[in-house]
Amino acid sequence: MRFLHFFGSNVTFRSRGLISALLMLALAALTLAPLSAFAVEPLVIDSSAAVLIDNDTKEVFYANNEFQRLAPASLVKLMTAILAAEAVERGATTYGAEVTASATFMHDVSWDASSIGMVSGETLTLEELLYAMLVASACEASNVIAEHLAGTTDYFVQLMNAKAAELGCVDTNFANAHGLPDDAAYSSAYDMALIAREFLTHPSLVRISSTVKHTIPETNKHKERSLKTTNYILRDTNERYYYKYAIGLKTGSTGAAGFCLASSAERNGIHVIGIILGAKAIETAEPDVFEVQSFIEMKRLFTWFFDNFEYRILLNPTELIQSIKVAQAGGTDSVVIRPESGLGSILPIDAEDGDITRNITVYSEEESAEALAAPIERGQTLGEISLEYNGKIFGPVSLIANSDVSRSEAAHILAKTQDAFNQTWVKLAIAFAVLLVGLYTAFSIRRASIRAKRRKARKAVDLESVRWDGSGEDS
Numbered sequence: 001m002r003f004l005h006f007f008g009s010n011v012t013f014r015s016r017g018l019i020s021a022l023l024m025l026a027l028a029a030l031t032l033a034p035l036s037a038f039a040v041e042p043l044v045i046d047s048s049a050a051v052l053i054d055n056d057t058k059e060v061f062y063a064n065n066e067f068q069r070l071a072p073a074s075l076v077k078l079m080t081a082i083l084a085a086e087a088v089e090r091g092a093t094t095y096g097a098e099v100t101a102s103a104t105f106m107h108d109v110s111w112d113a114s115s116i117g118m119v120s121g122e123t124l125t126l127e128e129l130l131y132a133m134l135v136a137s138a139c140e141a142s143n144v145i146a147e148h149l150a151g152t153t154d155y156f157v158q159l160m161n162a163k164a165a166e167l168g169c170v171d172t173n174f175a176n177a178h179g180l181p182d183d184a185a186y187s188s189a190y191d192m193a194l195i196a197r198e199f200l201t202h203p204s205l206v207r208i209s210s211t212v213k214h215t216i217p218e219t220n221k222h223k224e225r226s227l228k229t230t231n232y233i234l235r236d237t238n239e240r241y242y243y244k245y246a247i248g249l250k251t252g253s254t255g256a257a258g259f260c261l262a263s264s265a266e267r268n269g270i271h272v273i274g275i276i277l278g279a280k281a282i283e284t285a286e287p288d289v290f291e292v293q294s295f296i297e298m299k300r301l302f303t304w305f306f307d308n309f310e311y312r313i314l315l316n317p318t319e320l321i322q323s324i325k326v327a328q329a330g331g332t333d334s335v336v337i338r339p340e341s342g343l344g345s346i347l348p349i350d351a352e353d354g355d356i357t358r359n360i361t362v363y364s365e366e367e368s369a370e371a372l373a374a375p376i377e378r379g380q381t382l383g384e385i386s387l388e389y390n391g392k393i394f395g396p397v398s399l400i401a402n403s404d405v406s407r408s409e410a411a412h413i414l415a416k417t418q419d420a421f422n423q424t425w426v427k428l429a430i431a432f433a434v435l436l437v438g439l440y441t442a443f444s445i446r447r448a449s450i451r452a453k454r455r456k457a458r459k460a461v462d463l464e465s466v467r468w469d470g471s472g473e474d475s
Helices: 018-038 073-089 126-134 139-150 153-166 189-199 203-209 293-308 409-422 424-471
Strands: 049-054 060-064 098-100 123-125 213-216 225-228 246-254 258-267 270-279 281-283 290-292 309-315 322-325 334-339 343-348 356-362 381-389 392-401
Touching: 049 189, 049 293, 060 189, 060 293, 073 126, 073 139, 073 153, 073 189, 073 203, 073 246, 073 258, 098 139, 123 126, 126 139, 126 203, 126 213, 139 153, 189 203, 189 246, 189 258, 189 270, 203 246, 246 293, 258 293, 270 293, 270 309, 290 293, 293 309, 309 381, 309 392, 322 356, 334 381, 343 381, 343 392, 356 392
Parallel strands: none
Antiparallel strands: 049 060, 049 270, 098 123, 213 225, 246 258, 258 270, 281 290, 309 343, 322 334, 334 392, 356 381, 381 392
């Protein structure tokens, strides 16, 4: 048995004496107290296989041999009903279509199979056939439906298997439309949960399979018939079986398959699907009265789930996460970011907020990222957030600007100027210009110096000439 309680693990220990045991218990109490949020009660369902999934997300909350291939008995009729509903939805038939049983419709139905006593040539509407199949588990109704939709039951079985593959079933093979024993037929609890999930997308099938009592009007071959559901989890006449939040689906039982049940329940906004395969019937103190464990175990499974789990809002779209610096802005230097959408999940009821880790990424704060600059539009994506609970990741959800941020043109021009001066080619050009100016200055100074020396030299010559001319004699 595999129990998917990813919310923590049980702690066991062995002690060699009373004192040692007490010491270890005290230590465990001190060190494990913060992990109380993970204390989901373990559960063991008494059946060959079982699974419980969330109808919305397919997340598994309980599983025991969920992939084991087993005989599904009349749970096969869920697929027969799905194909009928799809045929109606695409316009190939209607629920009011009159369908007549062929001469061979009972070819693979044993005398002891569940039945409403149909005979060859009898005509019922497709809807009445679905009531017969889903409420009273009539096997012959399955064949009549199959022949109506596909011409032959063999071709209909091919359609059933193709639909199972489409739904992602990898451990399923159908051999007939009703689920009576066949060595080639099998499915798993998980695959049946996928099929049940598809079944629940058709409101007409949910309505019919949730019906406790139904009357089939008189037909051309039979008087009026009263049906009662075989699904006792829906019937409030037996307190041990009844679960008031249960919705629809199907029972099944054969000697080879044991007692099987596909059920769903909705409570506190959570809709889950439960599948039990291979449960037993236990004899009671009353002679020849047996208690069918598929109903009791399904009720235990639902009760365990709703007692231990709840839907939790993890992220609200109105929550203000943090402020981010904004450059070149007018009137402000930051913008607040919030989640683009809400985020929620099913968690243990005693999970604490402190056990949920938030991972926030702001794109402008990433390494090598450009700084965030105005203008910013309200709703603009600026980052993302994901949450983690005990190794499970939720999200990511985009983080968006909560308001507009206008741009300051002066700051923008200054920033552009600074950016320009930060460009490599601009720096090289400036350096080259400075070099030219330096060279020109040095050249000018050199040239001025030479000119000055020349002027000085000429002046000296002129003075000597003046002194010679003034004396009139050669010295």
